[in-house]
Each structure stands twice: as structure tokens, then as C-alpha cells.
Amino acid sequence: MTALPTATGAAPVAGADHGTPAADARRDRVDVHHHYTAPEWIDWAERNGVVRREKLPPWTRWSLDDALALMDGAGVRTSVLTVAMLGRLQEPKARKESAHVALRAAGDLVREHPDRFAFYAPVFLDSPELSLWSIRHGLDELGAVGVSARTSVRGVYLGHPSQDAILAELNERSAVISTHPMEVPGGDADLEGVPPFLCDFLMDTTRAALSLIVNGTLDRYPNLTFILPHGGGFLPYIASRLEVFGHHLSPPVEPARVRDCLHRFYYDTAGPMSPSATPSLLAAVGPERILFGSDWPPTPAALVTGVTAPAFDQDPALDGEQRRRINRDNAHRLLPALAAAATGSV
Structure with missing residues (x-):
């Protein structure tokens, strides 16, 4: 098999040029971290005065052609879409209509391209009523x-x-919950000259993981599976610190429970992974809990194909079997519908 090119045109990848399973997986990746702002939703939001198209950030200009080009360039067979809706709608009727438009667009896209796309239905932490509707409409109907x-x-x-x-x-549905930071502490907490996605997003993810641990959420709802973005933020790096000082948490968390909780999460590679970061993640959770993630389009296509994917493919901390798990097998095990769609059995 011809290996995928890197940004410099070089092809070899550790483990992929010796007939290992990783060679196939590099052209059959599952991307669990793909942001989707539906063009249909942009049209609706502009008509209703929610957004002004020209004021939106570049990453909201999602198109099917651009998405497929990015996926083909990065060796991604299937992308799982996080359905984005911008604006700060609070009125319940408008908020539900907004979600309905975005979900319908995602459902239509997946129906037209079942082997290339899947999607997550959004839930809203501040609105149980809207969340329950979105769960039932998104999972049961779409x-x-x-x-x-x-x-x-x-x-x-x-x-x-x-x-x-x-x-x-x-929990009743044994659902997979993909998480992502968006709002971070502002005002005096801002660090001038440093965009929030650089480090504040990672801290927000770390805090959310700790919240799930100290609130007993993982114990009360054992059928839930959470995906942490960006390599889990700082969580893998502070795993030993959390074990040592877990007795300072309220309620206290014993070291054995810390280790168990760390292995209850999945972690995506949209850090991106690197020779400096990968060993910490592997030591904390092992390769069976890691999923490939591009973070496109907030991460530009040139970075995904020229930096993120090649850095993962050439990471010396990973062997061919580990790459195959992260690229595809872990996602197919976690989300069996993706494996069925890839083989045309749905």
C-alpha cells in the first residue's frame, strides 16, 4: 500500500511500512472530533437575526466539499460531527427551533453519506427539557x-x-458523551495576549473531568462513557498528582479510584499528540482509550494534514498496533454503528 504523504512529501511512518495493520488504518481513520456548523443552520440563524454571516469566525464556514477534501487528505474514512449552534438564544421556543434545524441538517447529511459521516446530538447543560428532547429526537429518530x-x-x-x-x-441508553470546552472564565482570569483555546480550554476540560469524579457521576451513572478532547487537557499529566493529593478533594478520592476513573474516560488526539505528550497519555490510560481527533475546521486543514496527522503517524512512542487501535479500532468498538456503516451492513 502507498503510504499517505506528509507535508514534505515524505511517506514513511513508523510501523506502517512493514506490513502492519497500521498501514490500512491510516486510510480508514475515524475522526471523533469534527465541528459541524450546518449551512442550513447559518441560513436559519441569519433569517432570524441570531447571527450575521460576515461576522462569524472562519471555522463556521463548513462545506461538504471542504470536509471531504480534508478527510481524504488526512486519511479519514468517517467523521463524527459535533453539531454547532452559535449565538446565545435563551427563549425556549427559539432555542428548540435552532436545535431542530441543526439536527435535521446533520441527519440529512448522514443519510446521504452514511459511510463518511455520523453525528452527536447536542445536550444543553442548562436546559434539561431541551436536552431530553434533543436526546430522543437525535438518537431515536435521526x-x-x-x-x-x-x-x-x-x-x-x-x-x-x-x-x-x-x-x-x-445512562439508560449507555450513551457516549463527547465533551468540549467553549466558555472559560473571563474578566480578571484572562491572560492578555493568550487565546483561550491555547491553555484555558485544556483547564476547562480538566475541571470537567474532576467534576465528574468528585461529584460521583461516574459511579452513579456507570453506563456513561465520556470522551475528553485535546488529549484530556492536563488530566493525564497530573494523574500522579491527583493520586497523591486525592484525599484533599471533597469528598476524598482514594488512589485506586483515581486510576479507575482515569480509565473510564476516552481521550482524543486533537492536542495534538506529540513525542512530549504521548508518553504521559499512554502511561495514564493506555492505547485502548485513545481516539483520533482532528478538531477541524477550528484547526485549519493545512495543520491537520501537515502537522496533526503526520505527528501522530510518526510519533516514536507508538507502534503499529497502537496506531491501528487509535486510528480506527477503538472508535469502532466504542461506536459500533460506525463499523457497521463502514462495511455497508446498515
């Missing part, structure tokens, strides 16, 4: 493979008891 949730909303983190109605419903 075929979503899981749900997506922010790590926090207005300072309330995922796992807070106020979300129990949402989490209980998802």
Missing part, C-alpha cells in the same frame, strides 16, 4: 451515535447534580 456536551456552561461544570435528569436518561 440515528445519532452519541451526544455532545460542553465541559461547562456559565461556570457550572459537567457532572453537577443539576444535570442529573439529563445524565440519568443518557
Whole structure:
């Protein structure tokens, strides 16, 4: 098999040029971290005065052609979409209509391209009623493979008891919950000259994971599976620190429970992974809990194909078997509908 080119035109990847399973997986990746702002939703939002198209950030200009070009360039067979909706709608009727438009667009896209796309139905941490509707409409009627949730909303983190109605419903379904930061502490907490996605997003993800641990969410809802973006933020790096100082948490967390909780999460590679970061993640959770993630389009296509994917493919901390698991097998095990779609058995 001809290996995928890197940014410099070089092809070899550790483990992929010796007939290992990783060679196939590099052209059959599953990307669990793909942001989708539906063009249909942009049209609706502009008509209703929610957004002005020309004021939106570049990453909201999603198109099918651009998405497929990115996926083909990065060797991605299937992308799982996080359905994005911008603006700060609070009026319940408008908020539900907004979600309905975005979900319908995602469902239509997957129906037209079942082997290339899947999607998560959004849940809203501050609205159990809207979340329950989105869960039932998205999973039961439109075929979503899981749900997506922010790590926090207005300072309330995922796992807070106020979300129990949402989490209980998802637990009954043994749902996969893909998480992502969006709002981070502002005002005096900002660091001038440093965009929030650089480090604040990672801290928000770490805080959400700790919230799920200290609030007992992982114990009360054992059927839930959470995907942490960006390599889990700082969580793998502070794993030993958390074990040593877990007795300072409220309630206290014993070292053995810390280790168990770390292995209850999945972690995507949209850090991106690197020779400096990968060993910490592998030591904390092992290769069977890691999933490939591009973070496109907020991460530009040139970076995904020229930096993120090649850095993963050439990471010396990974062997061919580990790459295959991360590229494809772990996602197919976690989200069986993706494997069925890839083989045409749905």
C-alpha cells in the first residue's frame, strides 16, 4: 500500500511500512472530533437575526466539499460531527427551533453519506427539557451515535447534580458523551495576549473531568462513557498528582479510584499528540482509550494534514498496533454503528 504523504512529501511512518495493520488504518481513520456548523443552520440563524454571516469566525464556514477534501487528505474514512449552534438564544421556543434545524441538517447529511459521516446530538447543560428532547429526537429518530456536551456552561461544570435528569436518561441508553470546552472564565482570569483555546480550554476540560469524579457521576451513572478532547487537557499529566493529593478533594478520592476513573474516560488526539505528550497519555490510560481527533475546521486543514496527522503517524512512542487501535479500532468498538456503516451492513 502507498503510504499517505506528509507535508514534505515524505511517506514513511513508523510501523506502517512493514506490513502492519497500521498501514490500512491510516486510510480508514475515524475522526471523533469534527465541528459541524450546518449551512442550513447559518441560513436559519441569519433569517432570524441570531447571527450575521460576515461576522462569524472562519471555522463556521463548513462545506461538504471542504470536509471531504480534508478527510481524504488526512486519511479519514468517517467523521463524527459535533453539531454547532452559535449565538446565545435563551427563549425556549427559539432555542428548540435552532436545535431542530441543526439536527435535521446533520441527519440529512448522514443519510446521504452514511459511510463518511455520523453525528452527536447536542445536550444543553442548562436546559434539561431541551436536552431530553434533543436526546430522543437525535438518537431515536435521526440515528445519532452519541451526544455532545460542553465541559461547562456559565461556570457550572459537567457532572453537577443539576444535570442529573439529563445524565440519568443518557445512562439508560449507555450513551457516549463527547465533551468540549467553549466558555472559560473571563474578566480578571484572562491572560492578555493568550487565546483561550491555547491553555484555558485544556483547564476547562480538566475541571470537567474532576467534576465528574468528585461529584460521583461516574459511579452513579456507570453506563456513561465520556470522551475528553485535546488529549484530556492536563488530566493525564497530573494523574500522579491527583493520586497523591486525592484525599484533599471533597469528598476524598482514594488512589485506586483515581486510576479507575482515569480509565473510564476516552481521550482524543486533537492536542495534538506529540513525542512530549504521548508518553504521559499512554502511561495514564493506555492505547485502548485513545481516539483520533482532528478538531477541524477550528484547526485549519493545512495543520491537520501537515502537522496533526503526520505527528501522530510518526510519533516514536507508538507502534503499529497502537496506531491501528487509535486510528480506527477503538472508535469502532466504542461506536459500533460506525463499523457497521463502514462495511455497508446498515
